[in-house]
Amino acid sequence: MSDGIEVEQIIETKPKKLPMATSIDKDSIREVYEDVRSDFTDTEWAVFKFDGSQIVCTAKGQGFDEFKGQFTDNERAFGYIRIQMGDEMSKRRKFLFLTWIGPEVGVIQRAKMSTDKAIIKDVLSNFAVEIQAGNDTELDIELFRDALNRAGGANYGTGVRDLL
Template identity: 40%
Template sequence: MAEIHPDVEAAYEDVRNDKTATTWLILQYAPPAEGKTNSDRLVVHATGEGGLSEFVSHLKPDQPAFGYVRLTVGNDEMSRRAKFILVAWCGPDVTTMRRAKLSVHIAAVKSVLKSFGVEIPASDPADLAESTVLTKVQRAMGANYDRQASSY
């Protein structure tokens, strides 16, 4: 089971807080202790205010990570809402052993990053293209009055 560093809770609350500018966080595995090859301890690797594209720029092909991102979505100013996504990042160069542990460790991550509307597994930055992510979030929201009415 993954160990979650206590600072993760504070970073999570910062992203969730509408009064702060922080819009995302990334959790990565801490460096292993001396004499060990891997660590199962997840720590806050980075946080930021720049939105989804900035978040994606911090993901590395050889480093697995979990991310939490706040997006503002809506059809007009009156319907704009904060929505949250959970990202399980497993880049193409992540080792086989670490890949296997990600599916188990996400349960520990979800015990801290509890509130999200969409979970997105990603292995390529294209999986996190803004248009793709926004479509997934809008579908999860239910009714979308932005689409044109279909004719019968």
């Protein structure tokens, strides 16, 4: 200033926006979870995504192709799917828990997935296999079946071989 008074410049800074803690409506998630698990419904899968800081069910349905189509490159999500397993003598349903982190998801959101996963696994607690995927090639029904077979122990067929 011209009259010899020093003026201290004040720089105004905005506080950094910290990510909010993730929450979940346990009752609504549990309802969808039980729907997938039920032998009396046609629902084979459910997908859970983030609506702000809350995990919600965004889709449920039938058919693996529709399930696979729920996951995009720029988001993180969870999937719960019922897969028919077994052979001609023994059919059984197995459940798989999927953690999806798309390839375009940022570092901080990736890091939050471990705590977010713990929150949803508190409700989705019964599954044979847990898989983490991050690209479309990892969303393959045969990879899922293979993982379930490996987790299930012995696999018995009918004992009849095709003879040449």
